[in-house]
Amino acid sequence: MNKLSLISAGLFLSLGLSFAGLALTSQAQQSGLAPAQAEEGGPLLPALAPGLAVLGKDVYLAQGCVHCHTQQVRPASQGNDIAKGYGKRPSVARDYVLQDRVLLGASRLGPDLADVGTRRTSDEWLHLHLFDPRIGDAASSKPAFRHLYELRPAAAAKSALSLPAGHAAAAPAGQAWVPTERAIQLVAYLRSLRIDYSTPEAKLPE
Amino acid sequence: MSTVSSVQQVIRRHEPLAEPNLGRVAQVDHSLAPAVLVLGAFAALWLLASSLLGLVASLQLHLPGLVTAEALTYGRARDLQSVLLNYGWSANAALAVGLWVAHRLGRVESRHAWVAVLGALGWNLALAWGCLSLLGGGTTGLPSLELPRETGPFMVACFLAVGLWAAVAFGRRHTPHVFAAQWHVLAAVLSFPVLHLLAHAAIHAYPSDGVLQAIVAAWHAHGFLGLFLAPVALAAIYYLIPKETGRPIRGYYLATVAFWLFVTLHAWAGAAHLIGSPVPAWIQSSGVVAAIMLLVPAIIAAINFQGTLLQAPRGTRSPSLRFAAAAAHGFLLWILALALMSTRSGSARFRFTELEQAQGILALHGFVALALFAGLYYLLPRVTRREWPSKGLVAAHYWLCLLGTAGAVLALGALGWFRAAAPSDLAETARALNAAASVSLAILLLGHLAFVANLAALLALPTRARGAAPLSDR
Numbered sequence: 001m002n003k004l005s006l007i008s009a010g011l012f013l014s015l016g017l018s019f020a021g022l023a024l025t026s027q028a029q030q031s032g033l034a035p036a037q038a039e040e041g042g043p044l045l046p047a048l049a050p051g052l053a054v055l056g057k058d059v060y061l062a063q064g065c066v067h068c069h070t071q072q073v074r075p076a077s078q079g080n081d082i083a084k085g086y087g088k089r090p091s092v093a094r095d096y097v098l099q100d101r102v103l104l105g106a107s108r109l110g111p112d113l114a115d116v117g118t119r120r121t122s123d124e125w126l127h128l129h130l131f132d133p134r135i136g137d138a139a140s141s142k143p144a145f146r147h148l149y150e151l152r153p154a155a156a157a158k159s160a161l162s163l164p165a166g167h168a169a170a171a172p173a174g175q176a177w178v179p180t181e182r183a184i185q186l187v188a189y190l191r192s193l194r195i196d197y198s199t200p201e202a203k204l205p206e
Numbered sequence: 207m208s209t210v211s212s213v214q215q216v217i218r219r220h221e222p223l224a225e226p227n228l229g230r231v232a233q234v235d236h237s238l239a240p241a242v243l244v245l246g247a248f249a250a251l252w253l254l255a256s257s258l259l260g261l262v263a264s265l266q267l268h269l270p271g272l273v274t275a276e277a278l279t280y281g282r283a284r285d286l287q288s289v290l291l292n293y294g295w296s297a298n299a300a301l302a303v304g305l306w307v308a309h310r311l312g313r314v315e316s317r318h319a320w321v322a323v324l325g326a327l328g329w330n331l332a333l334a335w336g337c338l339s340l341l342g343g344g345t346t347g348l349p350s351l352e353l354p355r356e357t358g359p360f361m362v363a364c365f366l367a368v369g370l371w372a373a374v375a376f377g378r379r380h381t382p383h384v385f386a387a388q389w390h391v392l393a394a395v396l397s398f399p400v401l402h403l404l405a406h407a408a409i410h411a412y413p414s415d416g417v418l419q420a421i422v423a424a425w426h427a428h429g430f431l432g433l434f435l436a437p438v439a440l441a442a443i444y445y446l447i448p449k450e451t452g453r454p455i456r457g458y459y460l461a462t463v464a465f466w467l468f469v470t471l472h473a474w475a476g477a478a479h480l481i482g483s484p485v486p487a488w489i490q491s492s493g494v495v496a497a498i499m500l501l502v503p504a505i506i507a508a509i510n511f512q513g514t515l516l517q518a519p520r521g522t523r524s525p526s527l528r529f530a531a532a533a534a535h536g537f538l539l540w541i542l543a544l545a546l547m548s549t550r551s552g553s554a555r556f557r558f559t560e561l562e563q564a565q566g567i568l569a570l571h572g573f574v575a576l577a578l579f580a581g582l583y584y585l586l587p588r589v590t591r592r593e594w595p596s597k598g599l600v601a602a603h604y605w606l607c608l609l610g611t612a613g614a615v616l617a618l619g620a621l622g623w624f625r626a627a628a629p630s631d632l633a634e635t636a637r638a639l640n641a642a643a644s645v646s647l648a649i650l651l652l653g654h655l656a657f658v659a660n661l662a663a664l665l666a667l668p669t670r671a672r673g674a675a676p677l678s679d680r
């Protein structure tokens with residue numbers, strides 16, 4: 001243990017082998033993955049997310065949502081995600097092939113969002129939840145993302161939020177809270193998060 | 207900036223000391239002053255910033271309306287906190303301790319100290335720039351690789367400008383013996399550049415599709431801790447325990463085995479953070495195996511460390527030894543927690559819960575930071591030829607560190623446990639335990655304030671008169 005060259009060689013070998021083993025082999029194994037038909041003649045899935053949702057992903061990233069929300073449903077043998085209703089089938093690698101940044105996440109202070117688009121189908125609900133999570137759940141510990149909303153003259157506001165009566169942040173008379181561009185993109189992104197399709201290796205239960 | 211100017215003053219004040227009568231060891235120490243002081247000052251600065259941000263994030267979990275500034279909402283504060291803890295405090299302090307240990311044990315003077323100083327300045331400038339971008343929301347969203355892609359190669363170059371001198375010191379050493387601390391430092395300074403470059407390449411330069419990114423990120427995150435920070439921390443412990451107890455390390459012949467097991471297993475154990483994720487099953491299995499097998503080198507380290515400590519004469523312990531001993535216990539607990547969380551059933555229950563955060567705090571605060579503090583408390587007086595101005599502040603720092611770390615680990619660990627046991631109706635419990643975690647983090651911050659105040663006073667002191675008794679060591 002007194003040769004610089006030996007110790008360095010040992011280290012580089014060990015690091016190189018682990019990188020090759022973990023990253024390069026899975027690259028080789030998965031590079032062929034692409035959207036596929038679950039059954040003959042079916043659509044190719046997963047499908048590309050709409051443009052607004054792609055922009056919304058940047059908002060999701062920038063707001064640090066990933067610190068509280070994962071996007072992966074584990075198989076029933078490795079956690080109770082499916083029992084909790086986070087998804088109807090486990091996530092598989094193919095679900096992510098079209099994503100340029102994969103946000104599996106590592107911490108769940110809130111629910112998993114891989115399939116949130118099938119649970120939460122109302123833009124209005126999502127906006128209210130982001131504006132003030134305590135509207136839906138008084139005990140929520142989640143920060144409010146009010147900076148994604150702005151006050152506008154009520155007459156001109158098309159998609160004003162309808163806050164519950166007496167809400168502490170209720171808009172002053174004549175004005176209304178409306179989602180900013182970023183909030184609209186973010187909600188489009190959340191709506192696009194869906195595992196509502198089968199793939200050859202993971203079928204939705206009938 | 208006052209830190210920089212006082213560092214410059216210290217450097218300047220050291221000029222007249224470069225005299226032959228100081229003895230080899232003192233000259234080695236003296237030659238390292240510029241690099242070690244720049245690294246130490248940045249480390250201290252980032253430590254405070256990161257502790258404060260960690261507190262800001264934690265407070266929001268039980269006082270949800272507290273922070274309204276977008277730049278400091280929970281997610282962003284967490285990004286900044288973890289980047290500053292990893293790349294700010296831990297990396298700078300690890301480089302300072304690693305450089306010093308490598309030169310001191312090899313009895314090699316550092317030449318061209320300005321290269322290392324420039325490297326350190328570059329590293330910290332890049333970090334500061336990256337943090338500004340994180341404040342604006344520019345994270346990549348990948349744990350441990352949050353900083354913008356542009357920083358990657360530049361920070362590796364800066365790291366090499368500092369860290370490679372440890373390898374140079376190893377190659378040019380004047381001693382027949384090689385100590386465990388030396389291999390560990392070598393492993394650390396060689397591993398980080400490889401880890402960081404390969405991960406950046408796989409994520410940014412040749413972007414890999416799909417879940418491969420998550421695999422690379424897990425490999426990098428675990429390697430950063432296991433192959434860069436942990437080896438330096440272990441080096442500090444290997445160095446200080448025999449030095450400060452006057453006893454040789456017990457079972458020293460086992461240390462070589464432990465070293466090689468440690469570096470090979472940590473390179474694979476990252477995959478244990480992906481159990482249940484949509485990645486190939488064999489990758490998950492290799493992670494499980496590696497993480498559990500890490501118990502073997504941990505047991506050897508326990509024989510080495512705890513075995514030696516048990517044999518050491520009782521009596522007052524130097525501050526460095528207390529920190530080093532606590533770090534040795536923290537290390538063992540961390541590997542135990544890692545192994546438990548990496549079993550299939552442990553992961554199924556506890557993955558994604560606060561128990562994982564507790565495990566991270568145990569690793570970074572309960573082990574790495576304590577060992578780095580041990581090193582800094584030992585080396586800074588030698589490098590600056592001054593005593594720590596306040597013994598009381600050192601003691602306060604020690605107890606506040608232990609209290610704060612234990613409190614945060616226990617509070618978050620309990621919360622994770624409850625969440626796994628009964629996920630519904632957790633709101634009240636969660637609020638109470640998150641509040642307990644915040645109090646603990648505030649205690650930790652207070653402790654670090656004691657450290658930084660002491661450090662600032664040390665840098666402001668006049669250098670010990672030249673004729674004064676040299677610090678006791680060979």
